[in-house]
Amino acid sequence: MTEFVIKHLGLQGDGVAEGPVFAPLTLPGEIVTGRLEGSSLQDVKVLTPSDRRVAPPCRHFKSCGGCQLQHADDDFVAAWKVDVVRRALEAQRLETVFRPIQTSPAQSRRRAGFAARRTKKGALAGFHGRASDTIVAIPDCKLVAPEVLDGMAVAEALAGIGASRKTPLSVMVTTTKTGLDVAVSNGKPLDGPLRQQLAAICDQMGLARLTWADEVVAMRTPPVHSLDSIDITPPPGAFLQATAHGEAALLAAVQEITDGATRIIDLFAGCGTFALPLARTAEVHAVEGASEMIAALDQGWRKAKGLKQVTSEVRDLFRRPLLPDEMTKAQAIVLDPPRAGAEAQIIELAKTTTPRIAYVSCNPVSFARDAKVLLNAGFTLDWVQVVDQFRWSAHVELAASFTAPHMRG
Incomplete structure (x- = not known):
C-alpha cells in the first residue's frame, strides 16, 4: 500500500x-x-x-461517530481550534489578538441527539457509528452530562412503541432544571393509542416535556432553562448553547464588549441567552426570526426581577435586516447568527456609527467574511475569544469585539 x-x-x-x-x-x-x-x-x-x-479517554471512540479528536492531546486540539479561526481570518487578509481558548470540561454537554431503533429483542439507542448508519450504544460516553446519558433509556422506550422498522427515531434530549426535555422526529404518525403510551412514558420516566413531530404530547412540568440565573421555558428544539461553561464564557465576552452601554440591540437573539442577562444593566431590544423563541424570551423577562426594559421583535434578519436608522440609539450591538453568518445584516451594520459590536459565531469562515465587511468600513477587530464547548469535535465557536472608527484614540 x-x-x-x-x-x-x-x-x-x-x-x-x-x-x-x-x-x-x-x-x-x-x-x-x-x-x-x-x-x-x-x-x-x-x-x-x-x-x-494519546489514548482516547472514551472506550467508544473508535466505533462511535460522536467525537473526531480524542486521539490528540488537549493542548494540540486547543491550538488547532484557535488556528482554524486564525486561518479563516488570514484568508480574508485579517489578523487580530487571540485570547486563550476556553474549553468546556468532559461530560458537560447538556444536550445530545440520539438515534434509536427497534430490534428483535427490544430497542437500541446511541450515536451513529463513524461514517456509518449503524447505531452504537455509548453507556460510558465521556462527552455528555450523566443526565443526558440517562436519556438513552428514554430513547429506547420511545423506539419500542413509536419507531417504524425501517427508520430510526431521532431523539433530542436536553437537561433542564425540572427534568429532561425530549423531542422526537421520524416516528410513527400520532394516533390515540400512541398518544396514551407516550404520555405514560413521560410520567413513568419523569420527563419534563415530550414532543413528537413538533407536537407537545405530554408535559409533567414546564422545562426550565436558566440563562445566567434567569429562568426561561424554551420551545421544543430551540437553540441553546451546548454547555453551561460555554454559555458563560461567551456571555462574559459579550458583557465585556458591551460594558457601559445603556441601550443594546441583540440580533438573532434566540430565547435571550445574551439579551436577558444584559438587561441587568441596559435596555435591550431583541430581534429574532422565530416567534416561539421571542415568546419564551418575553415571558422570561416578565417573570424575572430587577431587569431593565426588554423589547422584542420577530423579524427575518436574512431577508429584512435592521437598517442604520433603526440602530441609531444603540450604544452596542450583539449578534449571534447561525452558521451561514449575517451577510445582509453586516452590510447594514457597516453603515452605522454603533460604538461597539459583539459578534458570536459558530462558523469561522462566515465570521471572517462578515468581519472583512466591517473592517472595510473602518471598524477595528480588537480581539477574538475562541470557545470550545463541542469538545473533541471539529466544531469551533468564538466571540469577537469590534470598535467603530470614531471610538479609537
Missing part, C-alpha cells in the same frame, strides 16, 4: 496528505497507509505516530 504523510488537519478534523487525501483519526506528521477510495483513505494504519497522539 502507498504511504502518506499527514500535512495538517482539515476543517472536519481529518488528516490531510498531498492530493489532497483525507485520512480520519490521524495527526500532522504521521506516516500512514490505507486503502484509497477517491480522495478518502480507508482502513488507515498509522506507521509513524505523532508525539501528540
